[in-house]
Structure formats: C-alpha cells, structure tokens
Amino acid sequence: MGLLAAFDRFNRAHPWSHNDAFAGFVLRHARGVKREGGHSVMDVGCGTGKLVVHLSRLFPEVVGVEPDPGAAATAAAHLSSFASVRIEQRPFGHEEPGGYDLIVFVASLHHMPLAATLHEAKRSMRRRGRIVIVGLARETPADTPLSLVSLAFNPLVGLMRHPGRATQPSSHMQAPTVAATESFEEIQRVARRVLPGIRMRRRLFWRYTATWTSPG
Numbered sequence: 001m002g003l004l005a006a007f008d009r010f011n012r013a014h015p016w017s018h019n020d021a022f023a024g025f026v027l028r029h030a031r032g033v034k035r036e037g038g039h040s041v042m043d044v045g046c047g048t049g050k051l052v053v054h055l056s057r058l059f060p061e062v063v064g065v066e067p068d069p070g071a072a073a074t075a076a077a078h079l080s081s082f083a084s085v086r087i088e089q090r091p092f093g094h095e096e097p098g099g100y101d102l103i104v105f106v107a108s109l110h111h112m113p114l115a116a117t118l119h120e121a122k123r124s125m126r127r128r129g130r131i132v133i134v135g136l137a138r139e140t141p142a143d144t145p146l147s148l149v150s151l152a153f154n155p156l157v158g159l160m161r162h163p164g165r166a167t168q169p170s171s172h173m174q175a176p177t178v179a180a181t182e183s184f185e186e187i188q189r190v191a192r193r194v195l196p197g198i199r200m201r202r203r204l205f206w207r208y209t210a211t212w213t214s215p216g
C-alpha cells in the first residue's frame with residue numbers, strides 16, 4: 001500500500017489525461033474518413049472540447065455533445081470562433097438518422113446505456129461511416145498485465161508531459177467522471193451483437209479501443 005500511495009502522490013503532482021494517449025488513434029481514423037469523402041462528425045461527451053479542436057481542422061461540420069453544463073460552457077467559449085463547430089449541452093440521443101460520417105466516443109460510452117447508445121450511433125451513421133471508441137471497462141484479472149505496465153509507465157509519461165509540479169489538474173481534466181461497471185468481455189459481447197464486425201482491443205492506461213464501419 002505504501003508503494004501505491006507513493007505512485008498516487010506522484011501522479012497527482014504530474015497529472016495528465018490518459019485520453020491524450022489515444023488522440024493519434026482517433027485522428028488517424030478521422031483522416032481515413034475524410035479521405036473517403038466524410039464531412040460530418042460528432043464527438044459524444046466532448047468535455048471541454050480539446051478533441052473537437054483537432055477534428056475541426058479536418059472536417060467542415062463538427063458537433064460536440066456534452067451533458068455537463070460546466071464542461072459544455074467551457075467548450076462553447078473556447079470554440080466560439082470556430083465557424084465549423086457546434087457545441088450542444090445535452091445527452092446523446094434522438095440524432096438525425098444517417099446524419100454523420102464519424103461518431104467518436106472518448107471515455108464517454110461508459111456513462112451511457114451500452115446497447116441503446118450503440119444502436120443509436122449505428123442508426124446515425126451514413127453508409128461507410130465509422131464509429132470510433134476509446135473506452136473504459138471494469139477491471140478483471142485478464143486486465144492485470146496491461147494494468148501493471150500502465151502503472152509503471154504512468155508516472156514517467158506524467159513527468160515528461162508536466163515536469164513541474166501541478167497545483168491542480170488542467171481544465172481539460174475536470175469534467176465529471178464515473179467508474180466503469182461493465183468488463184471488457186461484457187462490452188465486447190454487446191458490441192459484437194449490435195455492431196457485427198466491430199474491432200476491439202485492450203490498451204494501456206486502462207483503456208480499450210474499438211472501431212466499426214457501416215456497410216456500404
């Protein structure tokens with residue numbers, strides 16, 4: 001417990017968002033969608049809009065949906081000068097059928113009912129559209145090897161990104177959080193049923209990734 005407490009103290013002094021480790025993954029898929037002619041994107045649970053900024057540089061139409069009023073207000077203020085961006089303070093749901101070429105969930109899917117949310121995202125996809133997920137799952141013994149590696153690397157990444165001691169997390173890390181209640185295996189079973197052909201993989205830093213392309 002003493003070692004874990006020391007890790008925790010160090011990580012608090014040099015905080016970083018684990019979601020940032022997957023920005024390249026999301027943007028790589030976003031560029032693929034753009035090459036195929038995609039132009040309309042939704043970031044579900046966009047928080048304070050950090051990823052929306054990157055997506056707005058690729059697409060002419062970007063919608064960020066965020067249910068938390070504080071985070072949504074921060075995103076709207078930060079992105080007020082971006083003509084291609086619209087921030088909506090509301091939960092995900094009742095979207096336009098076939099309205100999007102790309103829907104992104106980054107650390108947000110576990111806040112919502114899994115099957116219903118995936119069905120809604122599927123319904124909202126255009127032909128050959130893509131769903132990209134960076135998700136959290138409840139840890140099980142199968143996750144232990146990657147968790148141990150993540151535990152070792154986490155303070156190193158934090159030190160490289162923020163060499164100075166932080167007094168508080170950045171604004172991008174202050175959106176409300178909840179613990180994941182479903183394991184990777186449980187999420188995988190539901191996702192494969194709703195989105196046949198989905199590709200899922202456990203990742204470092206207590207995340208998994210998933211991608212699905214709508215049939216042509």
